[in-house]
Amino acid sequence: MSDDRPGLEALAHEVRLYVFREAAETAHIPQAPHISRALGHTEADVRAALHALAAAKVLILAPNDGDIWAANPFCAVPSGFRVSAHGKRYWGICIWDALGIAAALGADADVTAPCGDCGTRLTLEVRDNRLARHEGVVHFAVPAHDWWNNIGFA
Amino acid sequence: MLLFRDEEHVDRWCGARDLTRGAIVTPEQAWRLAHGWYKDKLKPSWRRHTVAEAEALLRSTGLTGAFWNLRGD
Numbered sequence: 001m002s003d004d005r006p007g008l009e010a011l012a013h014e015v016r017l018y019v020f021r022e023a024a025e026t027a028h029i030p031q032a033p034h035i036s037r038a039l040g041h042t043e044a045d046v047r048a049a050l051h052a053l054a055a056a057k058v059l060i061l062a063p064n065d066g067d068i069w070a071a072n073p074f075c076a077v078p079s080g081f082r083v084s085a086h087g088k089r090y091w092g093i094c095i096w097d098a099l100g101i102a103a104a105l106g107a108d109a110d111v112t113a114p115c116g117d118c119g120t121r122l123t124l125e126v127r128d129n130r131l132a133r134h135e136g137v138v139h140f141a142v143p144a145h146d147w148w149n150n151i152g153f154a
Numbered sequence: 155m156l157l158f159r160d161e162e163h164v165d166r167w168c169g170a171r172d173l174t175r176g177a178i179v180t181p182e183q184a185w186r187l188a189h190g191w192y193k194d195k196l197k198p199s200w201r202r203h204t205v206a207e208a209e210a211l212l213r214s215t216g217l218t219g220a221f222w223n224l225r226g227d
Contacts, residue, residue, distance in 0.1 A: 017198055020195065020196050021196070024196055056202070057202060058202070072192075072195075073188070073192050073195065094155040094156065095155050095156060095157045095184060096155045096184060096187060096188050096191070097188070097192075098188075099184055099185050099187075099188035099189070100188040100189075100191060100192035100195070101192075102188075103185075103188050103189040103191075103192045103193045104192045104193065104195045104196050105196075106193070113156075113157040114157075115157065115158050115159045115163055116156035116157065116158050116163070116164075116167050117158055117159070117163035117164070117166050117167040118159065118163060120159055122157050122159065124157075124181055124185075126185070129189070130185075131181060131182050131185040134180075134181035134182065134185075135159075135181070136157045136158055136159050136160070136181065137157070137158055137159075137160060137161055137164065137178050137179070137180065137181070138155055138156070138157055138158075138178065138179045138180070138181060138183070138184040139155065139156050139157075139158055139164045139167075139175070139176055139177070139178050140155050140176045140177045140178075140179065140221070141155075141156070141168075141173065141176040142176065143176070143177075143220070143221050143222075143223070144212070144221065144222045144223060144224050145223055145224050145225060145226035146226075
């Protein structure tokens with residue numbers, strides 16, 4: 001697979017569609033063993049595809065084990081940025097992504113996040129593709145040109 | 155990008171970390187950014203935004219100036 005660039009691109013496309021469809025439909029992000037079984041590819045090939053997707057900034061891999069940390073806007077692990085939509089609980093890695101989950105799903109959603117300072121939970125409501133209710137302000141700590149270099153902090 | 159109760163809480167958070175305040179946007183602006191950025195992410199035809207497209211999205215959200223410069227120049 002690693003020597004077959006067109007094959008890797010096709011597999012990466014297939015893996016991307018599967019990962020994001022699963023994230024949207026189940027609120028869980030599948031990892032390489034699951035993807036391998038579901039799509040009938042070897043786990044090594046799936047991991048190569050995931051690394052290609054990460055290099056293309058389609059998703060983010062955890063630094064240690066190479067599992068998917070976020071298939072943005074969906075976060076693979078629980079976070080403070082919670083989204084309730086379609087009767088499911090999703091997580092984002094930041095408030096932008098939490099709102100992005102509602103946008104990607106095209107669904108009404110309740111988004112809650114803690115105040116970064118005091119932890120008070122704040123609520124935003126998306127209805128009919130509009131922000132129907134909101135509170136608080138959003139702070140971007142990192143200038144735009146550095147966002148991807150510091151994605152965990154931005 | 156974090157959500158805060160108000161700007162006073164932003165300043166307290168920055169002060170506790172010896173950080174300069176970044177940029178503050180309204181939840182409505184954040185929603186418009188998120189919608190423009192992610193509304194097509196589940197579509198098979200999705201592709202990453204070009205820099206020009208991302209710049210246009212920022213401009214349309216009213217976010218201009220050095221902080222929002224994506225090119226780093």
